[in-house]
Amino acid sequence: MMKVLLSNVVNGCRVGSITEVGRHGNRVLEFPGCLLYTRSGSAPHLTHDVLQKLDSLPVGVQLTLPTLAEQHNIVKDFQHGIGKFTGMEDFFLYCSVQDPAVREATGYNFNKGVSVWGSGGRIKLEVADFMSIQKAFCPDWYQCLCDGDTVSSDTSNKRVRKSVDRTLNFLDKCLEIHQESQELKGSEILGVIEGGDLLEERLRSARETCKRPVAGFVLDGFQSFAMERETRKNLLKAVLEVLPEDKPRIIHAVSRPDEVLEAVECGVDFFDSSFPYQVTERGCALVFPFSKKSDVCEETMIQSSEHASKETTENQQCQGSNEGTQSQKTEFEMELNNRQKYAQDFRPVLPCCSCYCCQNHSRAYIHHLLQTGELLARVLLMMHNFHHYFGFFTAIRESLHQGTFQELKAIVTQRTK
Numbered sequence: 001m002m003k004v005l006l007s008n009v010v011n012g013c014r015v016g017s018i019t020e021v022g023r024h025g026n027r028v029l030e031f032p033g034c035l036l037y038t039r040s041g042s043a044p045h046l047t048h049d050v051l052q053k054l055d056s057l058p059v060g061v062q063l064t065l066p067t068l069a070e071q072h073n074i075v076k077d078f079q080h081g082i083g084k085f086t087g088m089e090d091f092f093l094y095c096s097v098q099d100p101a102v103r104e105a106t107g108y109n110f111n112k113g114v115s116v117w118g119s120g121g122r123i124k125l126e127v128a129d130f131m132s133i134q135k136a137f138c139p140d141w142y143q144c145l146c147d148g149d150t151v152s153s154d155t156s157n158k159r160v161r162k163s164v165d166r167t168l169n170f171l172d173k174c175l176e177i178h179q180e181s182q183e184l185k186g187s188e189i190l191g192v193i194e195g196g197d198l199l200e201e202r203l204r205s206a207r208e209t210c211k212r213p214v215a216g217f218v219l220d221g222f223q224s225f226a227m228e229r230e231t232r233k234n235l236l237k238a239v240l241e242v243l244p245e246d247k248p249r250i251i252h253a254v255s256r257p258d259e260v261l262e263a264v265e266c267g268v269d270f271f272d273s274s275f276p277y278q279v280t281e282r283g284c285a286l287v288f289p290f291s292k293k294s295d296v297c298e299e300t301m302i303q304s305s306e307h308a309s310k311e312t313t314e315n316q317q318c319q320g321s322n323e324g325t326q327s328q329k330t331e332f333e334m335e336l337n338n339r340q341k342y343a344q345d346f347r348p349v350l351p352c353c354s355c356y357c358c359q360n361h362s363r364a365y366i367h368h369l370l371q372t373g374e375l376l377a378r379v380l381l382m383m384h385n386f387h388h389y390f391g392f393f394t395a396i397r398e399s400l401h402q403g404t405f406q407e408l409k410a411i412v413t414q415r416t417k
């Protein structure tokens with residue numbers, strides 16, 4: 001049986017581990033932690049071999065239905081689950097309903113189900129379809145079908161209430177099928193807290209979900225663009241107070257370093273790693289400091305935050321409705337497409353970094369690869385960005401054990417004010 005071991009709670013921050021978890025029964029998930037972001041069941045741009053070279057690689061992997069639902073009949077015929085199908089069976093697999101890197105289209109959910117968007121377009125998932133996908137995939141954890149379509153600013157209170165009701169209704173129906181399923185014996189279902197930005201609906205959603213036999217909770221609808229930071233903080237604090245301490249709490253699409261630290265302070269345990277992926281896709285590298293030793297990194301940080309990149313913003317606006325949740329360059333990254341700055345800069349991306357990219361290549365080389373449209377640019381950037389992001393989570397856990405979390409927060413957020 002899954003056990004949540006809380007080794008410390010400091011000013012609301014939870015640090016600890018979950019043991020005896022998953023179908024293998026011998027996995028340990030440390031928190032606060034992140035899940036490896038994947039597309040179509042593999043880490044973006046990286047083969048399994050390359051992935052294994054990364055330091056602090058998370059044990060947990062996040063699979064998403066938009067990139068996988070279309071293939072579910074093939075996986076069903078394959079009969080050995082999504083882990084074996086994608087060559088990721090060594091990992092702990094968590095399947096989420098939506099892709100945290102993609103802003104979902106609004107207005108397409110319905111009373112009996114929700115829509116996800118695959119490469120071939122809209123996929124309508126009713127409870128039975130959804131559960132047959134989970135039976136084919138056999139993940140360790142899966143997020144219950146949910147209606148999280150409350151993030152646009154013109155969502156009415158009535159619509160928010162409906163999202164809570166629908167989500168609870170989906171949960172009860174999914175639980176019924178789950179409990180009778182042989183295929184899902186080793187899997188566990190996570191309840192989803194909805195309620196938009198209405199405190200009473202958030203609390204109702206939390207209290208009702210707690211009454212069901214779920215293994216943990218997903219905090220949905222807290223995306224960066226969905227609400228003000230202060231609102232998110234207050235809602236998270238209120239909701240997490242209601243949830244039992246011995247079950248994990250996962251949040252999606254809240255993955256910027258400063259937002260992560262804030263959510264950790266509210267008591268969130270797990271995050272997705274869509275942020276380093278989005279940084280990679282715009283040709284950027286993460287350079288934010290998270291330790292006192294990184295003097296050189298800080299210098300890089302100042303340089304990169306000096307120019308707010310207007311070009312990136314303009315380019316991103318042309319991409320239409322399928323844009324990422326965080327398509328604009330942030331102050332945590334360096335834009336290697338910048339010719340003036342990096343075409344002749346022969347230093348590593350981050351001089352203090354021990355990743356493959358920084359150990360072997362220069363900024364000028366990455367710039368050249370980006371300019372010539374070589375796929376290797378994204379491979380190397382993905383390696384560095386994952387390495388940096390995973391290292392950040394290791395630093396968070398260490399700081400909580402050592403009582404230096406506030407110092408870490410000051411180092412990370414010094415350029416964002």
Ligand SMILES: [Zn+2]
Pocket residue numbers: 349350353354355356357358359384387
């Ligand atoms: Zn690096």
